[in-house]
Amino acid sequence: MADKFKLALYWAASCGGCEIAVLDTEEKILDIDANFDIVFWPVAVDFKVKDVEALPDKSITVCLFNGGIRNSENEEMAKLLRKKSVVMVAFGSCAQEGCIPGLANLYSRESIFDYVYHQSPSVDNPDGVTPHPESRVNGYTMTLPVFYERLRPLHHVVDVDYTIPGCPPQSDQVGAVITTLIDILANGKELPPKGTVLGAGEKTCCEECLREREEKKISRFYRPHEIIADPDKCLLDQGVFCMGPATRSGCGGKCVNAGIPCRGCYGPPPNADDPGARIIAAISSVLDAETEEDVNRILDTLADPVGTIYRFGLADSIIPVSLDFNHKGDE
Amino acid sequence: MATEPRIIGFLCNWCSYTGADLAGVAKMKTSPNVRIIRTMCSGRIDPEFILKAFRKGADGVLVSGCHFGDCHYQEGNFKAMRRVAMLKRILARLGISPDRLKMVYISAAEGDLWAKTTFEFTETVRALGPFDRTRLNALYPAGNGENEKTPEKGTGEITANEVHHG
Ligand code: SF4
Numbered sequence: 001m002a003d004k005f006k007l008a009l010y011w012a013a014s015c016g017g018c019e020i021a022v023l024d025t026e027e028k029i030l031d032i033d034a035n036f037d038i039v040f041w042p043v044a045v046d047f048k049v050k051d052v053e054a055l056p057d058k059s060i061t062v063c064l065f066n067g068g069i070r071n072s073e074n075e076e077m078a079k080l081l082r083k084k085s086v087v088m089v090a091f092g093s094c095a096q097e098g099c100i101p102g103l104a105n106l107y108s109r110e111s112i113f114d115y116v117y118h119q120s121p122s123v124d125n126p127d128g129v130t131p132h133p134e135s136r137v138n139g140y141t142m143t144l145p146v147f148y149e150r151l152r153p154l155h156h157v158v159d160v161d162y163t164i165p166g167c168p169p170q171s172d173q174v175g176a177v178i179t180t181l182i183d184i185l186a187n188g189k190e191l192p193p194k195g196t197v198l199g200a201g202e203k204t205c206c207e208e209c210l211r212e213r214e215e216k217k218i219s220r221f222y223r224p225h226e227i228i229a230d231p232d233k234c235l236l237d238q239g240v241f242c243m244g245p246a247t248r249s250g251c252g253g254k255c256v257n258a259g260i261p262c263r264g265c266y267g268p269p270p271n272a273d274d275p276g277a278r279i280i281a282a283i284s285s286v287l288d289a290e291t292e293e294d295v296n297r298i299l300d301t302l303a304d305p306v307g308t309i310y311r312f313g314l315a316d317s318i319i320p321v322s323l324d325f326n327h328k329g330d331e
Numbered sequence: 332m333a334t335e336p337r338i339i340g341f342l343c344n345w346c347s348y349t350g351a352d353l354a355g356v357a358k359m360k361t362s363p364n365v366r367i368i369r370t371m372c373s374g375r376i377d378p379e380f381i382l383k384a385f386r387k388g389a390d391g392v393l394v395s396g397c398h399f400g401d402c403h404y405q406e407g408n409f410k411a412m413r414r415v416a417m418l419k420r421i422l423a424r425l426g427i428s429p430d431r432l433k434m435v436y437i438s439a440a441e442g443d444l445w446a447k448t449t450f451e452f453t454e455t456v457r458a459l460g461p462f463d464r465t466r467l468n469a470l471y472p473a474g475n476g477e478n479e480k481t482p483e484k485g486t487g488e489i490t491a492n493e494v495h496h497g
Contacts (some may be wrong), residue, residue, distance in 0.1 A: 106424070150470075276421060277378035284413040290399070292434070295416035306424040318382040319367075323466050325427030 007036035008052070009091075010081055011043065012067030012074035013101045013151060018092040019043045021168035022064070025175040035182045036061070040081075049077070049134050052084060060085040061185065066092040068101050069152045072133075074144035082158040087191070088192040089198070093167040094155040097267050098315020100167075103151045103307060105314055105321040113147075120141045125285075153316045162192070164199045167265035167312060168258060170251055173199035197270075200250030204269045206242075206313040208249045213237060217288035225258055235261045236286060241308055246278035264312050276309040276315045336456040338365045338391040339384040340449070343407070346397035346438045353442030362449035364456075365393060369482035373397070374407025377459075378414050378456075381432065386467060391431045393448070398436045404487040408436065428459055 010147055011019060023029065023044075039060060040047045063085035067076050072118055081087050093099035093228075117123060117130045133146045154160055168208060177199045192198070201208065216237040222229075229238050236242040237257065243264035244256060250266050268275040289295040299305060310317055348369045354361055360434040373396030384392050394415055396408035412434050414474055419429035433452055437445050 006391075010461065041468060137400070156339055199455040272379075272381050274382060277382055280378040280414050280421070282418045283417065284410040287413050289416075290409070292419075295413050299409040299417065299420055305420050318379065318386050319425045319427070320470060321466060322424070323463065 006039045008040040008060045008063040010065050013070035014067030014094040018066035019170050020240050023172035030095050032104045055084050057083055058086050062087045064089050064091040066095050068094045068098050069157045071145040071147045078119055085246040087161050087272050089097035090160045090163045091152045093265050093312045094193040096163050096165055097313045098153050099312050101149045102315030108325040109149050150321050153313050161194050163197050165267045190201050200248050203249040205247040206244035209253050218286055219288040246275045274312040277310050336364050336390040339389045340365045340393040341368055341376045342369045343396045345403040347395035349439035350373040350437045350441045350445045354446045357442055361446045362453040364453040365449045366496045372404045372407035373411035378418055390462045393452050394434045441460050
């Protein structure tokens with residue numbers, strides 16, 4: 001048999017959930033092992049960056065890259081793996097659109113450092129030390145990655161071939177993608193067109209939701225713990241802010257089925273650039289508001305509007321960063 | 332010299348655009364700072380249009396629909412009003428003054444009101460100063476093309492051929 005295909009997995013600015021999602025494919029892991037040589041996977045396998053550097057260009061068949069680009073190390077690794085890989089996959093919401101780490105784009109780098117190294121209640125830093133990209137100790141120069149001004153999704157930094165959305169991508173979807181990929185590679189079939197979103201649907205979460213919609217008008221929002229929602233009726237109709245209408249299908253509606261509103265982790269649906277704009281468009285038909293004041297009164301019941309509508313997509317949205325960090329008083 | 336404010340006006344076809352047309356036919360003076368884009372209904376104005384207008388260089392955005400009760404499509408103007416109100420909140424948190432976005436209601440007979448509104452809003456936006464989009468431009472150095480979501484391009488297309496070499 002010819003050499004096995006080569007697979008690399010990497011994490012940049014992410015939480016680690018995407019790695020678990022790969023492991024959660026259970027026995028599919030054996031298929032991965034049977035068909036791929038894992039040449040790099042820091043969380044599970046002991047290869048070093050220099051091993052990747054030593055590989056010929058385009059010698060990695062597929063790279064599953066999770067995490068956003070927050071510092072110079074993330075960027076270097078993204079560029080290195082892009083160079084070495086034939087197929088680059090943005091794996092998970094952070095790599096696709098920034099995800100939760102992308103919400104830090106609402107704050108300046110200075111205020112993030114100030115909070116993390118000085119203000120946070122759990123910090124013990126009597127000397128007030130803050131990391132610097134370069135410092136001299138005993139005549140040696142030590143370096144740390146440079147923390148960038150903002151977080152960018154992977155496709156802002158390198159060319160991305162495919163995207164697997166989700167926070168994290170659901171394991172059944174990951175398993176199915178892997179099975180398809182192995183079939184394509186092993187049998188010399190045509191790859192899907194560049195830019196294809198893999199492991200997800202072409203509809204919205206809302207279109208696949210089993211809850212009954214009645215086009216009710218709502219006069220306030222409830223957080224999930226403030227209401228015992230009817231188990232069969234649409235959550236949005238009951239005032240629970242649901243991102244279902246602005247989110248790509250593919251997760252199987254696990255949250256809405258369990259009574260928790262969709263938070264939007266599968267990213268915007270096909271033909272939508274901006275999840276926030278999409279949900280504002282959708283919500284406008286259910287608000288019981290005849291004036292802008294009415295709208296404001298209803299919005300006052302929604303904790304953190306930007307964090308709610310851009311929870312996953314801020315770093316890849318039309319205005320992906322706060323333009324004025326002097327804004328005080330977070331909603 | 333200070334730069335002139337650039338304002339995008341989204342006007343519904345049935346009331347506001349006809350009103351603006353009336354202002355023109357009657358040779359009323361309107362503010363040249365307002366560039367009009369006609370939509371069939373103010374309810375057709377996707378929040379994306381407004382965000383993109385700001386991203387691509389507008390200092391202010393004016394949304395104009397029929398008076399309540401007059402919408403050709405029943406309640407498109409209510410939807411537009413709600414969208415504008417929600418967007419203002421979001422803009423504020425994103426560091427863009429909500430006063431740069433305004434919803435007005437102008438009927439087909441109110442050419443004079445349209446003319447007055449264009450000057451008033453131009454002055455509001457002028458008072459706010461040019462919208463400082465330095466940070467935005469740094470994000471999208473490619474300029475004003477449609478496909479701005481990928482500011483830096485990586486490598487080229489992949490081909491099935493490249494994959495199969497083992
Ligand atoms: S609960 Fe959410 S996903 Fe389900 S129908 Fe309502 S808005 Fe759509």
